[in-house]
Amino acid sequence: MLTYALGRRLFTVGVGLTAAAAVALATLHVQLAHFYTVDPLLTALVMAALLAMTAVAERGSLRASALAGLATGLAIGTKFSAAILFLPLVLAHAIDGFDARQQARLHTLWRGPGRVRAALDLWNGLDAQRGWRWLLPALGGALLAFAMTNPYALADLYQFATSIGAQSAMVQGRWVLPYTEQYRGTWPYVYFISQQVRWFLGPTLGLLAWSGLAWLGWRIVRGASHLVQPHEWPAVAWGVPYFALTGAFFVKFPRYLQPLTPLLFIWGTALLFRATRRWLRARQVLLVLIFGPAVFYALAFTSIYDQRHxxxxxxxxxxxxxxxxxxxxxxxxxxxxxxxxxxxxxxxxxxxxxxxxxxxxxxxxxxxxxxxxxxxxxxxxxxxxxxxxxxxxxxxxxxxxxxxxxxxxxxxxxxxxxxxxxxxxxxxxxxxxxxxxxxxxxxxxxxxxxxxxxxxxxxxxxxxxxxxxxxxxxxxxxxxxxxxxxxxxxxxxxxxxxxxxxxxxxxxxx
Incomplete structure (x- = not known):
C-alpha cells in the first residue's frame, strides 16, 4: 500500500499499482516475511517517511511534517542506517520554502563545477519562515519516536554507540565473522545487483528495478529541470545516498537493500510507462513479459514452505x-x-x-x-x-x-x-x-x-x-x-x- 501511495504521488496511479505488484511478487520480500529480520519493518517505515516528506515538499503542513518526523524516528529506532532519512527530511522542508523558480533550479546542484555557488544561491533565496516553520516539530517527532522505541539507547549512550560501532566494523570488513567470510573478494555494488537479479528479485523484476536506478541517474546527470520534479527530490535524497553507502559495504547481505527496492520498482515502472506512453500495446506486452516470470518465480519460491524443512x-x-x-x-x-x-x-x-x-x-x-x-x-x-x-x-x-x-x-x-x-x-x-x-x-x-x-x-x-x-x-x-x-x-x-x-x-x- 505504501509503495502504491508513493508511486501514485510521484508519478501516476498506474505506476503505483504496478510497482506495488512488483513488491508483492519480489522473492526478497516474500522470504523476509517468513522469518523475523528488522528489514521489512524498516522498509515500511522508510516508505511512510518518504510519503510524508513528499507531501511536505509539495505543500507543507504541520500534519505532514509531524508524520514525516515520527516515521523517521521509528525507522531509525528500527535500524540505525535509516539515519540517512534526516537528509530528505531537511530537504523536503527546504523545497517547501523555495518558490517555483528556485525549485526548478534544484537540478543545478548536480551539474558542473558551480555546485557550491548554486547551493549558496538556493540557500539565499530560501523563505526561511515558510521553509523551516514545520521542521522543528518534525525533528521533535523524530526524537520522540526514537526515544519511545529505544529508551536504553538514551539511558546508556556509550553502550549504544559501542554497539553501533561494532556493527559498523562488521559491515566495513574490519571485523570479519564466519558468516561474513563469503564476501571476501566480492565487488561492491556489482555483487548486490547480481544477487538481486539472479535470486532475490528474479531476472525480470531485477532488470525492471535496476533500470529504474539507471534512469534516475540519467535524469540527474542530464540535469534538465523537467526531468526530476521538485517533489521527487526527497525520495532521491534517500535512495541515492543509501545505495552509495550500502552498496560499498564489505558485508553484502541482500536484505540490506530491501528498503530501497520499492523505490527502484517505482522508478523502473515510471521508465517503462514513459517509454511506452505512445505504444500501449507494447506496454502490455512488456508487462506480461516482466510479470509472467515473476508470478512463476513467486509461486515456485513459496513452494518451499509447503515442504518440511x-x-x-x-x-x-x-x-x-x-x-x-x-x-x-x-x-x-x-x-x-x-x-x-x-x-x-x-x-x-x-x-x-x-x-x-x-x-x-x-x-x-x-x-x-x-x-x-x-x-x-x-x-x-x-x-x-x-x-x-x-x-x-x-x-x-x-x-x-x-x-x-x-x-x-x-x-x-x-x-x-x-x-x-x-x-x-x-x-x-x-x-x-x-x-x-x-x-x-x-x-x-x-x-x-x-x-x-x-x-x-x-x-x-x-x-x-x-x-x-x-x-x-x-x-x-x-x-x-x-x-x-x-x-x-x-x-x-x-x-x-x-x-x-x-x-x-x-x-x-x-
Missing part, C-alpha cells in the same frame, strides 16, 4: 538409520543435527548420539590438523548441515588451506566416508525447479546423490546464490557414513599426502 527431514533420517551410540561429527557455526523431534510417537533429543564439534573457521595450525584427523578416525558419521563451510572456505586461499582438502576428502570418499543422504528443497513449480549447485562454486565434484535428490524433472540453474538465500529456510544438509576405517597416519596421508605432519599449519602461521 531439510533439517527436519535429515534429522528423521538420522533417528531411523543411525544406530544409537554412534559418534557424529557436526560443525560449529551451523545447526547441529539431529534436532529434537517426534519420530513414530517417540520424542528424540539427539542425546543417544555422541557429537563431536569441528570449527571450520578455527585458525589452521598443526593442532587443528591433528584434531581433524583424530575426529575422522573416531567418527562413524559426519553431518554437514549446510554448505556454509565447505562452499565458502574453498575460495579463501592459504588462510584456510586445511579445510578445502578436508571437505574434498569427505565428499569424494578419500577420507573413507560416502554420502548416505542429501536433501534438496528448492523453489519449484510443476516439473521445473530453480537451483544452485554449490558443488560447482566450491570446485568440488558433484556427487550422484545431488542428482538423485532433484525435486523436479527439469532444473533451471540461476547461478551462485548468496548463503543467506538458502541457509535459513532451505539449506542442503549432507550426511556421510563411514565405509572404511583408517588409522590416524593412513588417513592423514590420504588427505595431505604431500605434507609432513603439521607442515601446512606451520606455513599458515607465517
Amino acid at each position: 531439510p533439517w527436519i527431514q535429515a534429522s528423521e533420517w538420522i533417528y531411523r538409520h543411525v544406530p544409537p551410540g554412534s559418534t557424529i561429527i557436526v560443525e560449529l557455526w551451523d545447526h547441529p543435527l539431529p534436532v529434537s523431534m517426534d519420530v513414530d510417537g517417540t520424542w528424540h533429543r539427539g542425546r543417544e548420539y555422541k557429537q563431536v564439534e569441528v570449527d571450520p573457521y578455527d585458525a589452521e595450525t598443526p593442532l587443528k590438523e591433528f584434531w581433524l584427523v583424530q575426529h575422522l578416525t573416531a567418527a562413524d558419521w559426519v553431518v554437514l548441515s549446510s554448505p556454509r563451510g565447505w562452499e565458502v572456505l574453498r575460495h579463501l586461499g592459504r588462510e584456510y588451506s586445511l579445510m578445502p582438502t578436508y571437505y574434498k576428502g569427505l565428499l569424494t570418499g578419500t577420507a573413507g566416508f560416502e554420502v548416505a543422504g542429501l536433501w534438496r528443497v528448492e523453489p519449484r513449480l510443476g516439473p521445473i525447479s530453480l537451483s544452485h549447485n554449490p558443488f560447482l562454486s566450491a570446485l568440488l565434484p558433484t556427487p550422484a546423490a545431488w542428482d538423485a535428490a532433484a525435486p523436479a524433472p527439469w532444473t533451471l540453474d540461476l547461478g551462485f546464490a548468496d548463503e543467506s538465500f538458502n541457509v535459513y529456510d532451505h539449506p542442503m544438509p549432507i550426511i556421510l557414513r563411514k565405509t572404511q576405517s583408517l588409522g590416524f597416519e593412513a588417513l592423514r596421508v590420504r588427505l595431505w599426502p604431500e605434507l609432513e605432519t603439521g607442515t601446512i599449519g606451520v606455513e599458515s602461521e607465517k
